Amino acid sequence: MKVKLRIKRFNPQKDRKPYWQEFEVEAEKTDRVLDALHQIRWYQDGTLGFRRSCAHGICGSDAMLINGKNRLACKALFADLGDYVTVEPLRGLPVLKDLIVDMEPFFAAYRAVKPYLINNDQPPLKERLQSPEERARFDDTTKCILCAACTTSCPSFWVNRDYLGPAAIVNAHRFIFDSRDQAAEERLDILASRDGVWRCRTIFNCTDACPRGIQVTKAIEEVKRAIMYAKV
Amino acid sequence: MATNGAGRPRPRGSGFELYSWLFMRISGVLMLIFLLGHLYIMHIINSVEVVNYNFVAARWGTPLWRTWDLILLLLAALHGSNGLRILIDDYIHSHGWRVVALAVLYVLAIGFILGGSLVLFTFQPVAS
Amino acid sequence: MKYHTYDAVVVGAGGAGLRAAIELTDVASVAVVTKLYPTRSHTGAAQGGVCAALGNTEEDHWEWHMFDTVKGGDYLVDQDAAEVMCREAIDEIYELEHMGLPFNRTPEGLIDQRRFGGHTRNFGEGPVRRACYAADRTGHMILQTMYQQSVKHDVHFYNEFHVFDLILSEDGRAAGVVAYELATGEIHIFHAKAVLFATGGFGRAFRVTSNAQTLTGDGMAVVYRRGIPLEDMEFYQFHPTGMYKMGILLSEAARGEGAILRNGLGERFMERYAPTLLDLAPRDMVTRAIYQEIREGRGAEGKDYVYLDLRHLGKQVIDEKLPDITDFVRTYFHIDPAKDLVPIQPTAHYAMGGIPTDIDGRVVVDEKNTPLPGLYAAGETACVSVHGANRLGTNSLLDILVFGRRAGAHMAKFVKENDLPPLPKDAGERVQAMLDSLLKANGHESVAKIRTDLQRDMMDLAGVYRTAEGLTKMQGILGELRERYQHIGLQDRGSLFNAELVDAVELGFLLDCSEALVSSALAREESRGGHYREDFPKRDDQRFLSHTLAYKRDNGQIELRYKPVVITRFQPKERKY
């Protein structure tokens, strides 16, 4: 079948402001938006800018705004989207070219929550023990691929770029609830700041957008309650 | 772009936003009783047709209703103005305008709380 | 051109690159130069597990692991390297756990282990649980944990920088790399005492592959062009269970958990090919078994695929232990593996060969294993060789960790003991010239078309089954493709995120890797592991118990040399499962 893609283009070297451009591509129902973007770049317009790598939803390169929702282009099938599809760059991060946004602010927020295991005890000779239940406690948030679909779908983030955002909170959650970690308090302290969890207004766009099916809002709420129980 | 671990000053919690968040929820729950009760009595069982000076005067004759309205006033004014503070924080980014907006909000809020309480405490019905 | 000076440069931020960087950062100044954001590396796609003889759920010993590795690799494995890897596996896994990797756990709280193809107890008696795992996201967890540690250790990254050349000093040392900054189009010279290549594989040379779009053999091609040989390139692994047509991998962990392969008639055909290990036989064997079934007309619906059957595992096992592959099948096939058979087809998966190194990650340039000072390689891009002619599942994640760490540690020592080599004046010129000509390229050939042709023909002529005829034909085709490559045209002349230009350069890398693969395969007149010659179906230890070294000479010719296999404990035997 033929599909039409309406893509928001912008090349700061040439364009004063973004504009829309339409492309027509031959595609099958089981094809993904990424396949169509490739067709365009390879055979129609070599200047189209977008990121991608794994092409099966595991590397987090190609989150973009497709038909009004954040998704991974490699996981968005025409069978589910129809034959007229609009594609825009993620919101809330500076656009560098076409569908490519500057990810630095996003990773800076990630780094701000100490996203690594902190345990100052001498490690045992073998593994640290952890029961399957303790392991299950934070399983959901270990799935994050840092694609930014959540953070850039959050209206609270759109208006407040200082908000650490759901992805950073998800990655903090992953350690706060890991029985082997000892720095939960430090992270909770960071997340209790003005730009931390309280900027979340339970809008759920993040959860709806997450391509890994992470219960993002649930994780945020668990962090909120942990802060509350620690302080009240 | 070259990056190392740095890039963003580490935020620290002050605790205020937590209490603001908690307050919004607690006041919300309390208002379910006080505000919905108020609405029900004033606007549904009765109506603006009958609400006049005498009606209010009669209602404020009992300490129960005076306390009720005082609590409601405090809850609603604080909840509402804190809500507006959050909106200002979200939408007004220029430092100057934010200060102005917050100043106006706080003056209004304090003014209304003080004024409203004043009436509630000092109101003496006069015959009309 | 911009200049940077560091003690060490790590090229690539997958598991191998990051593991080395973590080892190095605290003791030396290090730049990690990577064409992808670190967390986009393909290590994150690995699913099934990483093995070590921890013996957490049943008895196990590193010697057994070593035996399986050697036998699995059809005795082409360098046994000194295999010994190092299997011994150090155990502490490496504990180290990983201490870094925070969330492994699945046993009820006692130990790291849980599962079965995987070719891993056996007591030298081949039956399957053993040796693969440590985190659901079917083991690679994801490894990559995330490594990245987390890099944040902790404040590793210095240059993201979206494509390394296009290696700098060698006049006295024959590695002196740095030349990189192209995707965001600006600028050329950067990284001047350093030591350079590590950890750039992953080149699965994109084939039509159906489990590899990312970005796995184009860059590191291999870059050093190859500088006169350094590539080892054992003919050994390329086809994984038996890729999703039909798409190539997306369905991990061997599925079969480890009990899934079975069925042909079009519904038969469990592995009973005929590997009576002991059945569906858990090594990959080369299972892949050929599938092809055999298809050739004999027992493919599903008479076509070129068979089925993976997970239905009997039950919803709970599928959802808890194999959630991601279940999600792939649901998303891309719209079917439910708990109820339906999953169409699968072998998929190009892993390069056993690559840049030759010793057990410390030092790149060695001849049959006497002479190291090139300051140059290192690790991970899929390197060939230590622990995988020999066929890699066992879960040994690659282990390889990137053990040899990533060892390379990092050796580099740390090296940069302390050595000065900065002099930087040749013309360091960036080759890349500059290449980019200049690409930015002007206005021929009539399309990069995408050339690549598609390459992938199609490599799959058919240099894939699972090979013959002298086919490989010779492929050599001819490669010559034509190269000729066409001289006449490509590009549209994007800009300097911001010029992906078209990068695509073109990467196609050049793919051509180099393919060329080395085809020449090496043509010369190896035997069948061993992943290299199967229909015209020479038997292993020939007399002539070919040796590693191929392919050199690219200045006149464009390829010279092949051979180096002996290191054999310590296990003498070559016939390989039966």
Place this chain on the structure above:
Amino acid sequence: MYKGGEGYWSWIFHRITGVGVALFLFIHVADTFIIGWGPGVYNAVTSLYRNPVFKIAEVILVAAVLYHALNGIRVILVDFWGEGVLKQRSIFWAEVVVFVILFVPTAILMLSRL
């Protein structure tokens, strides 16, 4: 326009109704304050409310408060009841049902007095 789900729309309305009700509240406190000036002024001011336009506004006010209150309960359930966050969609639709059940009779009653 971002195509968000229930959570998104419920939040937008919560915000709008919150601000709306807050603005009304300030007016309402002001008019009640006037009671201190005595019956004449107060009755004159509150008689404004008897204007039909205001009566319709009053219905909207009730709707706004009712929605805001019900959705406030939803938000609180999401925040404090562990399961709530997983059931937010159902809670939202339950909230819509309760809203209709409470609001329709109320609106009829209020409008019938127009």
